[in-house]
Amino acid sequence: MKSKDSGNSSTKLKNTLKNALIVSCQPVSGGAMDDSPYVVGFALAALSAGAAALRIESARYVAAVRAATGAPIIGLIKRDLDESPVRITPFLDDVAALAQAGADVIAFDATDRVRPVTVEALTQAIRAAGKLSMADCSCIDDARRALATGADFVGTTMSGYTGGPEPVDPDISLIAELRQLTPNVIAEGRIRTIEQAQAAARAGASCVVVGSAITRTEHITAWFRDALNEAYEPAPVVLAVDLGGTKTMASLVQGGEVLDTVVLATDRSGSPEGWLAAIADATTVWHGRYTAAGIAVTGAVRNGMWRAMNKATLGIEGEFPLVACATELLGVPVVAANDAQAAAWGEFKATSDGSDLVFMTVSTGLGGGIVSGGRLLQGVAGHFGQMWGPSGDNVPLESRICGPWIAAEAKRQGHECEPREVFSAADAGDAWAVAIIGGVARRFARLCCDIQLAIDPARIVIGGGVGLAPGFLDKVKAEILAIGPSAMPELRAATLGPRAGIVGIADLAL
Known part of the structure; x- marks a missing residue:
């Protein structure tokens, strides 16, 4: 049974974490920052900029940070086990070590997988140590089970990490689902931008954890490096066609720049097959230079099918499989759209506001x-x-x-x-x-x-x-x-x- 002082302390801590930013100071294992002075430095820097709490891995780093600040600490221990996929605070001894090191909240993997210790046993051990518990969940069912054992917080930490390819974006929908169970939802996992953090808060998270985007120099550097590599790579060349009621323009376009253009009259008495054949003939010399094609046409395009909106402009009977025919004729993937819609998109992309x-x-x-x-x-x-x-x-x-x-x-x-x-x-x-x-x-x-x-x-x-x-x-x-x-x-x-x-x-x- 909790004492009155313990209950007041828990309520105070929950209020401190409400609407808060928590910074996870977990260096890359074996990296240049994987040492106590760096972890403490990251923690103090985050707190000085407005973070309300910290998420720290290992009893050693929790103790080092606790010696430097009285701010709330969510502590955890990561282990790679042969007999279980559970990595976050898998043992009861881990709970005791984190509590002794000075953690205020102890996080643990609450997923429904083969595990050395049950979720209920971990929750009880954390409560017995006088600490609050954070159940790192992968789905709504994990959260239900954890809350039933008395977990204080549920987090989205494990979403996307229990099998299959790792997602890129945070699981905002899971945050909203957890909020239906409890107000004590901690959003964590792949939150890398300001917009994603705001989306997590608006979905119902009581507080938001940001880690790699703030404290892992290696990850942030890699993100920027990959983005710049993509930007500096030559843009693909596209065969772009504007098939109008009077004339047809075909161009090679790379990165928004028109490299070459050919213009031919549109035979309004002809057929879609004939217009496509004329385009293919006029651009034969470019074959092999482009890897994709786009065709803008007068009329409506839906699901690759082309139909006339005004047969006085171009007479098309019924629906014509524009994308399928053009793909077969040109030998590259083809996208088709209405010509005015394509122009609207071109103007939108060309303006900066x-x-x-x-x-x-x-x-x-x-x-x-x-x-x-x-x-x-x-x-x-x-x-x-x-x-x-x-x-x-x-x-x-x-x-x-x-x-x-x-x-x-x-x-x-x-x-x-x-x-x-x-x-x-x-x-x-x-x-x-x-x-x-x-x-x-x-x-x-x-x-x-x-x-x-x-x-x-x-x-x-x-x-x-x-x-x-x-x-x-x-x-x-x-x-x-x-x-x-x-x-x-x-x-x-x-x-x-x-x-x-x-x-x-x-x-x-x-």
Whole structure:
């Protein structure tokens, strides 16, 4: 039976560890720091910076640290046993040694494996020594059994270490599960970043243990070395294709830089098989230079299948197995996405602020892409051109906001010309051209205002032959000012120009 003073001491210690950072000062065995002065130095440095407690391995190091500070210490002893996989404080003698050395909390392996001493016996021995116990668990069942024996704390220390490949990230979900059993949850294991520590706290951990990321110089050095080696390795070369309704662009891309490009006209009367064959023929000279391919197409791509959203742009009957056919034809792994979505991703990767964006390309059609929370939304997300306009004539918006409509409207008024010639005529002040371009800008401005209200992106990036035509963006901005919307969209010209889709699909391919 616990004395009143013992109970008060336990409560005080638990309060000290609540919402706290615990630093594990365990040097690499046999490493340059594996000596008492270094362990004590790490411990005092951690405490001076705000750590509330320490996790120390071996009775020798616990005693050395205890002589230097009165801060709470979680003590443990590691052993490599032939007859059991249990390594953390496997024996009752270990409990006695740690208690004598000055540990306040004694940690032990609480996993359900072959073991020299039962979990219940260890818990009772720790309590008899007047110390608190920490059960290092691998799963929710370990914690249930440990708590049933009277363990004071349960930790996630053993998650990922009882078989199979070692995970990279901490087990945040286990923290949340343990929190349903007890408020005394200690998060430990593979917590290497500030964000991971915060995630552990938000999942319900009473306190968080960080070890290697703070006190193991060898591990931290290796992490940075590996990261730099990866950065300094030559980036893989990707065959990136932007298959549009008017032209097809194929490029070799390495690390976001376009190395070489070929452009060919898209035979709109052809078929997907024919378009892929034309791409393969045009890029034969590059075969062997790239290790992956990305294909951006007009229309929707889901699970590798391609279908038309507007057959007037490219006529595709039913669904076409784009990824499978392209992989067989090119002989490398292939990723496919909608062209505007790929361009949205390219623009997102090309900018440094990382803010959410909507990308819209106004060209043969009207496409779009959305990057939200740093993630590209795929499927049909961003197909703004397929939305219905306010005219009530049951035609999608892109039928009146695109290059073909500009040319068709000019022809209807007796002017046989391409969209760029209509823009030139508008710049020259020709009334018929001013009216055509003004109408497109007005409709597009309303769409931008609607998108701002629906999605509220930090910016709307405009690309495409029409979108980037001289003066068009200024006309759209003027129309938005005239509307005076309650939420003003921030319009920007695409920084990558016509390369946005190429750069974006190349990155997605990797």
